[in-house]
Amino acid sequence: MNLFTIAWKSVRQRRLASGLTALSIALGVMLMVLVLVISGAVEQAFGQRSIGYQLLVGPKGSDLQLVLSAVYRIQPPIENLPYMYYEQLKKDRRVQVAVPLAFGDVTEVGGFPIVGTTAEYFEHPYAPERKFRMRGKQIVQLFDAIVGAEVARFNNWDVGSQFSIKHGGADSEDVHDEKFTVVAVLEATGTANDRTVFLNLEGFYAIEGHEKPIDEAEKRLRDFYASEPDVLDNAIAQLEEYRRHQAESASAPEDHAHEHEKTPVAMKEVTAILVRTRSDFDAINLQSDLKKGFQAMAVNPIAPINRLMTNVLGNVQKALVVLTGMIILVSGISIFVSIYNSMSDRKKEIGIMRALGAQRTSVFAIVLAESAVLCFGGGVIGWLLGHGIAVVASPTVSMKTGLLLNPWAVNPWEFVLFPVMLILAVLVGFLPGMTAYKTNVADALQS
């Protein structure tokens, strides 16, 4: 019978007190693990520190929200830009590449964000010197889709799989009728592209319900192009034409009523535009020009995230780790109090063991082992609880925040956790251990 067995028996004998003290440690460790899992997810989500484009153009508003929605895909978009604006931007002499993005929907299964774009998106590097690699073919047909590696893995999709999408966010119940077909699966990129489903932009427009009412579109265009009458006239002319066609369709015989009416350019919108300029100077110049206007803004796609991570999230993470560390410390103190308080009750027990021949160092070690059993046992339970809760909460967290939790990913700090638990055990067990060490056997046997 070794010292750990003896310690374990003693822990079991005081099972309520032992259970509660181990639970306090477990809860502390569980919180720490959850913080680390979430930190890992945040790190992974915002791990992309470079992008293959100099600018991200979107409607006026928060630069952070634009980046979070367009690059990291974890926030709803701000507003949309007219597709005509994208065409104008593409013609700007400073612009080398402009890739339109339209988003706002999610997959019915898994709640992964949907991005409507063009084949160009996959032809250009997503980060400096990092090109997309995919298994399958490019988007050609209206309802073709390319899915990120994580989407394919999570939903068990492959080329040929068909799926539906939901209008709006993950909470929406409004499932579109259109069925999309996976034509390619991207290799993992370590970016938000891994958990994104890409649709043909034209297919995105063809989805029923994605088209704004004509009056609303007209109002938006009139506001947007108030200072560009030529462009506005062209747009309004397109809308008038479309309005007339719509009216004719409505009054046409039944068999002609459902013929597909191609959406005019003026009715189309994009949510953001990725822009690569001919030079860095052009990027600064373009950004400055857009800043002066009131139509759109151009932001550095990464700077707002770096700012967020450095100034806010990084510090919040550190604060949470320190806080949970303090919770564990407080739990350690509760173990100390529990063991220390039990020492007076156990004086006779220690006296008996000493009378049976146990050395002072043995009873000291038994008390330390008890402390280790509680700290380490509590730590293991807490670790399992933390990861277990992460497993259970992962789908909900992913749906609500867009963060992809990897519940069983072990943060390197978790390897430090267990040696720390043992050190804590030694610290909290030391004084009670010394009390056992100094026990006067004759007195203890009389007690």
Next chain:
Amino acid sequence: MSLLLQDVTKSYREPGGRVLPVLSIEKYELVQGEQAVLVGSSGGGKTTLLNIISGILLPDSGKVVIDGRNIVEMPEAIRDRYRAIRIGIVFQTFNLLPAFTALENVLLGMSFSGRKVDRPFAENLLQRVGLAHRLNHSPSKMSVGEQQRVAVARALANKPVLLLADEPTANVDSDNQSLILNLIRDTCRENNVTLLMVTHSPEVAGAFSRVDRLRDFNRVVAGRKQEVSK
């Protein structure tokens, strides 16, 4: 010689600083395999004497020789180990550890000896004291008599040369008294273990051929505080 006490003195210091002498024994001995009962008044120093013999307490002076070695001169850790191996103790209140089963209580005694734990021997001991069917029962589930029998088995677990029993039948009924008394004496006899038993009971004392009265060899008068003349 199994046990020899020579010129052993022990006194306690009272809270007021006064010295209270308890023992002053010129010579006391037991030969190997001998069985003796020690009687004396309450507070006369019997338990102190057992504690000194077992090495739990150190005398102020003198020699305590067990199986040829003076335990007073031993470092504490060696003395603890020596106690585990050479001396078995049966307490008045049994002193079984409640967290452990009957068998584990016996194994516990073995595990502090530094020797390999001999589980079959422990089971055999419990069988010999009539508890083969109670091996895995905790003390709280056992009768008083059964608990004391476990205590006897634990005391014999390391095959000691000397068994000290401090009023082992004080808390049991008369049926169990004779059963436990016979058990202790018989197992000591079978294993050639020297037995020193403290008792208040004339019945128990009457069963022994050697009855030692503490006042006969302790120069301190029991129950009276007085300075020891050095």
